[in-house]
Amino acid sequence: MPDLPPERREEVQRAAHERMESGTRLMADGLDLLVRSAPGSDYAAMQDAVAKLREGLARFDSGLAAHRALAEGNDPRALAAEWFKSQMNLPGPPPPAATHGLWGFSWAHLAAMALLIAFAAAMIAMYFLKMRRAAALLRQLATAPPRSWGGSLRVTRVFNETPQIRTFRLVDAAGGPIPFNFLAGQFLTLTVAHEGKTAKRAYTIASSPAQRDYVELTVKREENGLVSRILCDQTREGALLQIAAPQGVFTFTGAEADSIVLIGAGVGATPLMSVVRYLTDRGWGKPIYLVLGFRAPEDYLFRAELEYLQERHPYLHVVATMSRPDGSSWTGPTGRVTKELIAQNVPEVATRRVHMCGPPAMMEATRTVLLGLGVAPENIRIEAFGPAQKAQERQAAVQAAMAEAPAASTPAVSFTISGKTAPLPPDTSVLEAAEHVGVSIDYSCRVGTCGLCKVKLLQGHVTMAVEDALAAEEKARGIILACQAKSKEHLEVEA
Numbered sequence: 001m002p003d004l005p006p007e008r009r010e011e012v013q014r015a016a017h018e019r020m021e022s023g024t025r026l027m028a029d030g031l032d033l034l035v036r037s038a039p040g041s042d043y044a045a046m047q048d049a050v051a052k053l054r055e056g057l058a059r060f061d062s063g064l065a066a067h068r069a070l071a072e073g074n075d076p077r078a079l080a081a082e083w084f085k086s087q088m089n090l091p092g093p094p095p096p097a098a099t100h101g102l103w104g105f106s107w108a109h110l111a112a113m114a115l116l117i118a119f120a121a122a123m124i125a126m127y128f129l130k131m132r133r134a135a136a137l138l139r140q141l142a143t144a145p146p147r148s149w150g151g152s153l154r155v156t157r158v159f160n161e162t163p164q165i166r167t168f169r170l171v172d173a174a175g176g177p178i179p180f181n182f183l184a185g186q187f188l189t190l191t192v193a194h195e196g197k198t199a200k201r202a203y204t205i206a207s208s209p210a211q212r213d214y215v216e217l218t219v220k221r222e223e224n225g226l227v228s229r230i231l232c233d234q235t236r237e238g239a240l241l242q243i244a245a246p247q248g249v250f251t252f253t254g255a256e257a258d259s260i261v262l263i264g265a266g267v268g269a270t271p272l273m274s275v276v277r278y279l280t281d282r283g284w285g286k287p288i289y290l291v292l293g294f295r296a297p298e299d300y301l302f303r304a305e306l307e308y309l310q311e312r313h314p315y316l317h318v319v320a321t322m323s324r325p326d327g328s329s330w331t332g333p334t335g336r337v338t339k340e341l342i343a344q345n346v347p348e349v350a351t352r353r354v355h356m357c358g359p360p361a362m363m364e365a366t367r368t369v370l371l372g373l374g375v376a377p378e379n380i381r382i383e384a385f386g387p388a389q390k391a392q393e394r395q396a397a398v399q400a401a402m403a404e405a406p407a408a409s410t411p412a413v414s415f416t417i418s419g420k421t422a423p424l425p426p427d428t429s430v431l432e433a434a435e436h437v438g439v440s441i442d443y444s445c446r447v448g449t450c451g452l453c454k455v456k457l458l459q460g461h462v463t464m465a466v467e468d469a470l471a472a473e474e475k476a477r478g479i480i481l482a483c484q485a486k487s488k489e490h491l492e493v494e495a
Contacts, residue, residue, distance in 0.1 A: 013112070016066035020116070023059030024123045026052050031130040064116075149180035150244040155237050156214065162299050165267060166232050167206065167218045173240060177212040180245050184209055184278040185252055185271045185355070185383075188217070188245030189444055189452060192230050200452060201227040202444040204270045204357075204383075205246070208277035215245075218301070220267040247451060249468055250355065250383040254279055257353035259287040261346050263337060263366055265358030266294060269301045271383060272357060276306070280313050288313075289346045292320040293337040293362070297330045319345040337362070339369045350374030353381070360384040360447065383468075384447045398432045401425040413491040415439045416458060424486075430455070430462070430493055431482035441495050446483045453482040459492035 030052030037045035153170035161167055172178055182188075187204040207216040221232035235241070252260055252275045260279075262272040269292055279288055294300050306318050321333035321341055333341055342349060354375055356363050363382050370380055405425040413433050414421045418440075422433035431453055434441045443453040448466030457478045464484035467475070482495070 012066060016063040017116075019063035019066070020060050020119075021063075023056040023061075023063060026056030026059060027123075027127060028056075028130070030056060031127065035130065035133055064120075148244065148246070151179065151242075152240045153178070153215070153243050155235060155239045155241060158235070158237055161218060161301055164232075164299075165218060165220045165301060167216050168231065168235065168241075169207075169214050169216050170241065170243070171214045178215055182209055182215070182246035183251040183253060184275040185250045186246040186248040187271070187450065188215070188243050189247060189450065190217075190227060190231075191242040191244070192227055194226060194230065199227050200442055200444045201225075202247070202450040202452070204248075204274065206270045206273050206277075208274060208281045210278055210281040218267065218270045218273075247469075248383075248449060250357070250381060250449065252353075252355060252381075254282065254284050254286070259289070259352050261289045261291070261349060261352050261354040263291045263342070263354065263356040263358075265292070265337065265362045266299070267301065268356075268358030268362075268383075270357070272355065273302050275355070276309065276316065280309050280316060285315055287352075288316045289352075290316070290318045291337060291342060291345060292318070293358075294320060294322055295324045296322055297325065297328045317345065337366055337369075339372060342369065343373060350376075353379045355381045355383075357383045383449055394432075398428055398436065401428055402436055411488060411490050413487075413493055415493055415495045417495055424491065426488070427486065429483055430480070430485040430487075430491065434482065434493075434495060439495055441482050443483055448481050448484040451481070454479050455482050456480075456494040457485070457491065458494055460487055460489050462487045462491065 030049045033052065034046060034049035037043075037049060152173045154173045155168050156171045157169040159167040159169070170178075182205055185204070187202045189200055189202050191198055191200050203217045203219055205215050206218040207214065219228055219231050222228045250271060254260075260275070262275060264270075264272045272290060272292075276288060276290060279286075290306070292300075297303075300320060300322075303320075310316050310318055319333065319341065321335055321337060322328075322330050323334070323336055325334050335341075346352070349370070350373055352375070354370055356366055358366075363384050367380060367382065371377065402423055402425060405423045407423070411424045412421050413424045413430055415434060415437075420437045420439050422437040422439070424430070424433050431441055431443055431446070441453055441455060444450040445452075448464065449468050451469030454469070454474070457480045462480055462485040464481055464486075466484050467481060469481060470479060480493075482493070485491075
């Protein structure tokens with residue numbers, strides 16, 4: 001700007017500097033807004049943040065261009081034309097002829113430019129630091145486990161899988177896709193009312209997470225199972241069910257390993273079937289070995305579908321064995337899931353990841369077999385279906401232990417909210433002690449996987465055989481699983 005008087009040049013320089021500062025502040029505000037809005041999936045706020053970033057960058061750019069024009073002595077009209085062409089992606093003017101002197105700048109201009117460069121470097125460093133933080137938050141948002149949801153789903157179909165097992169197809173009561181996301185192998189918690197009380201039970205989702213129109217529960221009717229009898233005997237198409245979902249860490253998405261071995265017995269095939277359906281829906285294309293055990297051919301869960309999937313997906317390998325095939329036309333393997341059955345049907349099993357689900361006794365025996373075959377303990381994932389003892393047998397054992405426990409030497413557990421105290425004999429869980437004195441603690445699976453019985457431990461130390469449902473930060477806060485927690489000392493529990 002050669003024709004500007006000195007006072008006018010200073011005024012333009014101040015205005016350019018202020019515009020650069022305002023642009024920097026606007027970019028900083030935009031980054032802060034992006035960082036705050038990303039974890040909550042506030043897409044409108046995230047768009048506002050991006051708009052602020054664009055506007056701030058435009059202001060900074062225009063102020064910088066004005067400083068450059070002052071330093072180089074460019075004509076304002078040429079500067080405006082160059083800026084317009086840059087915004088419209090038009091070819092720029094030919095470069096100006098080089099000036100003479102100390103790089104073509106006065107010492108005052110050099111000092112001002114040095115300050116501006118230092119300021120810009122500091123702003124750029126802050127920008128990248130904030131962008132790294134925003135990127136980390138966005139990655140966390142993208143990879144976070146599905147959020148929990150609670151509400152009503154409608155039973156739209158009921159399928160008889162075997163004489164004792166039914167599948168219930170559930171859809172959103174208001175129409176549209178199911179209102180939550182889940183991972184293959186997760187479960188939901190069902191709440192039912194019975195004689196003025198509520199009961200909660202956990203049931204694994206059998207359908208594929210890729211199927212967004214419905215979820216399916218496959219339930220075995222247990223003679224002494226309150227909720228399973230209500231479902232199998234009384235629930236009809238059109239009924240509404242109260243659901244909380246999703247939950248559970250017994251999951252496999254295909255990202256955890258290059259192959260998967262799935263071993264199940266009876267209705268324990270349910271979470272494994274969700275994995276098989278999901279991986280074949282995706283065309284995963286890597287080895288899937290499914291080893292199943294049933295009593296008789298009529299108990300073979302999902303048989304027709306598995307045979308169909310095997311024909312269409314050559315990387316899916318299924319073997320089933322029957323422990324009581326007498327009187328049937330079954331020609332496949334017989335007996336229980338054994339070391340020989342696994343070794344013959346799963347090549348290089350020691351190098352693979354294994355997921356198992358079924359009765360606790362079967363899981364423990366199969367785990368011993370896998371360890372004997374060389375599978376590393378960290379590559380074995382287990383989810384047990386049902387407690388190790390029948391409910392009536394366990395209840396009688398707990399009552400006997402409570403009655404025989406010496407009051408003077410037996411530790412106790414105090415429940416601070418209810419104000420009650422119960423003895424805690426050896427091998428008695430906090431949940432069982434709570435039930436003995438009428439303290440209400442929610443539960444479902446009673447084997448440490450569903451997480452419904454989480455309570456806060458205020459005093460003392462406990463041991464837990466299974467703690468899969470607890471996250472590391474929950475353990476740090478003193479959260480325990482009442483169904484698993486046992487102790488040899490006095491406890492205080494928030495319940």
